[in-house]
Amino acid sequence: MLRLTRRTNPSRSLEILAPLVAVALTLVVAAILFVALGKNPADAFAAMFWRPVQDLYGWSELGVKVAPLILCAVGLAIGFRASVWNIGAEGQIVVGAIAASWVALATGEGGFGLPGWLLPLLAGALGGMVWGAIPALLRTKANANEILVSLMLVYVGGFLLQYVVRGPMRDPMSFGFPQSPMFPDPARLPILLDTTRLHLGFALALLAALVAWLFVARSYQGFVFRLSGEAPAAAAYAGFSRAKVIWGSFLISGGLAGLAGAAEVLGPIGQLQPAVSPGYGFAAIIVAFLGRLHPIGIIAAALLMGLFYLGGEIAQMELQLPIAITGVFQGLLLFFLLGADTFVRWRLVLGGTR
Amino acid sequence: MGDELSTAIAVIAATLRAGTPLVFAAIGELVAERAGVLNLGIEGMMLVGAVVGFMVAASTGLTPLGFVAAALAGMGAAAIYGALALNLMTNQVATGLALAIFGAGLAAFLGQSWVGIPLPGMALPFPETLRSIPVAGPILFGHDWLVYLSLLTVAGVAFFLHRTRGGLILRAVGENQESAHALGYPVLRIRWLATLFGGAMAGIGGGYLSLIYTPQWAENMTAGRGWIALALVVFATWRPWRVLLGAYVFGGVTILGLQIQAAGIAINSNLVAMTPYLATIIVLVLISRDATRIRLHTPASLARPFHPEA
Incomplete structure (x- = not known):
């Protein structure tokens, strides 16, 4: 045996x-x-994993998919290392997208010499932080399980999105379609590569991975986070506050997820729609684990997961395979x-x- | 019969129906957790149960057979979890999440050509004469088979856990795995059985949604009920009868929202749809504030991997 x-x-x-x-x-x-x-598996693999990245445009599309995955996974990984389980990134994406859209429609032409996309982007991060702050607050003040609270907020955020695209934020000229007006051009994220959709969010994702690496591997606070997850008793003995670690984990991961949601609507989508994310917040959990909770690993894992998304779309079109695959x-x-x-x-x- | 009375009876009946999938899913998870197994993948097991049950019922025309298939499918999904979390000692939180993601994907994949197909109904257990007794008839005898089965299951679980030797052993495994092992109880085998029971119940709970409650298959039709069931186990402080109470409270919240809209009060349907999830959060907060009580009731070996060497 x-x-x-x-x-x-x-x-x-x-x-x-x-x-x-x-x-x-x-x-x-x-x-x-x-x-x-x-x-034929060879055909299917070629369609899913090879043909999508045959040219520069394919790679840029992969970058579009990868950006939200990296942003979310990098934040989640910081929490996971500290044994803080934020599994509601999908909700934080959605609320970030709503906040960004609202600000983009209100101030999108820019002003004060600032680029028009800056305030919406920051509003998105703030929106995600607020949504992430709820489970942190309820965990630290009322001992409520953060897994369940953050997950319940995914559904609440989802209905909030349905409400705003059909109600307060619906475009009066949309002939009843549930969507906001298109954002003004200055509110759209700059494109990194001409004739593609690769937007500033991709650069921000790489930056976030770098900063996260510095935080985890090189900073005192990062050490506190790690210790709090790996040896809670030792961390408590050393006088490190568990509540601060929970708050920090949720604000960082919520903020980054909100940023991801903002970048989706300000980048490729260009308006608020009833669906802003095909499950990036959940896929990011897998990306975080697959990347060993390490920022460099996460970039590699996100490339693979992004390819799953890209390939899944192509498999649906070319091989009539369901996207659920x-x-x-x-x-x-x-x-x-x-x-x-x-x-x-x-x-x-x-x-x-x- | 007055209009208000008949509305009240209809609301009670609808509440029981809305609560029943939660009763099944939560009582299964309760047994698993009492054995020390934290399976977060209920949502995935429910969806797999819902789609497989629906496929079998729709293709054979036999709804009862659909429920058997739903239970088996739920067990199959739970077996993946068992192999990883029990035998390979993987992190139970991560493994449960994986099962939730996998189950949702698999169910959507299997069910894509079954969306929107109608299903023949299932006959009610009690005859028309009993059901048409004023007031008591619809409340006591008016429900479908599964509502009664869910009540029997809760009673059976309560009896098993607290009145039988087997239940005592299962709780011992969940409370102190090392002692249970030292006494010669097969910790892993008991956890496997508890996990499979949890899977079967989640499968039936999912099957109830696709076979009776809706009755149709739609992608992600469980809409978070698997996660609400997890919250219910905490709410019930791991005691079977309180699961029933909790499930009906949640059923009631769902139905109340619909009733408010039906009464013509102008409130947006999307805001109403949030209420069960917000209620879950509120209940979690209220119940968890007393940290000592939660700690006292939580099975002490919950989510701890077991290996005889360790």
Whole structure:
């Protein structure tokens, strides 16, 4: 019989290998799934993972998908390291998008010598922070489980969005379509690469990853966050405030998710619509884990997850595969990653249980 | 019968129906948590149960068979969780999240060609003569099979956990896994059984939505009920009968919102739709403020991985 025994030291090589193994296993299952659906797996893989990035435009589209994933995942990872479970990034994206849209429609022509997109972008970050502050407040003041509160707020935020695009923010000229007016041009995010949709949000995402890396690896506060998650007793003994870590985690991750939502509406979408995110906030959880909660790893993981989104859209158009296949792959990937991670600390041996 | 009385009876009946999927999902999770297993993936198991149950019922025309399939599908989804969280000792929070994401994706994938297909109804258990008794008839005898089954399940779980040896062992595993192991109880096997039971119940709860409550399949039709069920277990402080109370309170909140709109009070439907989620938050806050009470009732080994070596 097979059983697990603890390794004396965690395997460094497996720690790096585990995400690659997880990706490989996901692709194996994907291939089996394609065969079961009567598609040639080689064709399907080419359509999903190869053809989308054949030219500069494809890469720029990948960048558009990757930006919100990095922004959310980098923030979530800071919390996850501290054992603060914000799983409501999707709601923080939505509220950030609403806040940004509202400010963009009110002040979008710019003024005070500021670019028109700056205030909406900041409003988006603030909106996400406010939405993230609720679970932080209820966790620190009332001990309410932050997983459930942040998740409930995803649904509340979703209905809030439906309400504003059909009510207060609906374009009176939209012939009843639930959408806001298009934002004025100065409120749209600058494009980084001519003739593509790659916007400033991508640069901000990379910047956020860099700052997060400095924070986690090089700052005293980052150390406090890590210790609070990995050795709560030691952190408490050292006099570090758990409440501050919870607040910090939620404000950072909420703010970055709000920024991601703002960048989506100010960038590629250009107006507030009933759907602003295809589940980026949830996919970012997987990206954070797949990237080992490390900013560089997160960039790599986000590229892969972005490819899932991009490839999923193409598979839907070219192979008539349902777009939901993206969610199946995302879940499988996290399953395999979690399973593979076990072998970093444990070794599989033959023999009966003692 | 007066108009107000018949409205009140209709509201009670609707409340029970709205609460029933939550009763199933929460009582299953309660058993798993009492054994020390924190499975956050209820939403995923419910969706898989809902879609598989619907596919089987729609293609065979047999709604009861749909429920069997829903339970099995929920168990299948729970088995993925069990293999990872129990055997491979993965982080239970992350594994549950993965199951929620995977289940939603899988259900949407499986169900895409079943959207909008109608389903034959299921006969009610009690005859018309009983149901047409004034007041008592519709309240006591007017419901579908599953409403009664959910009540029986809660009673059965309450009896099992607190009145049988098996229940005592299950609670021991959840309270102190090392002691339970030292006494020779098969910790992993008991957790597996509890996890599978949780999956079956979540599957049936999802099946109730697609087979009876709606009855149709729609993507993400559970709309967060799996997460509300998790909150209900906390609300119930891990005691079975209080799950029932909590589920009906939530059912009532949902129905009340609809009633307010039906009464012609001008309030936006999207704002009304927020109420169950806001109510969940409020209830969590009220119940969690007493930290000592929560700590006393939480199974002490909840979410802790078990390995005989450790």
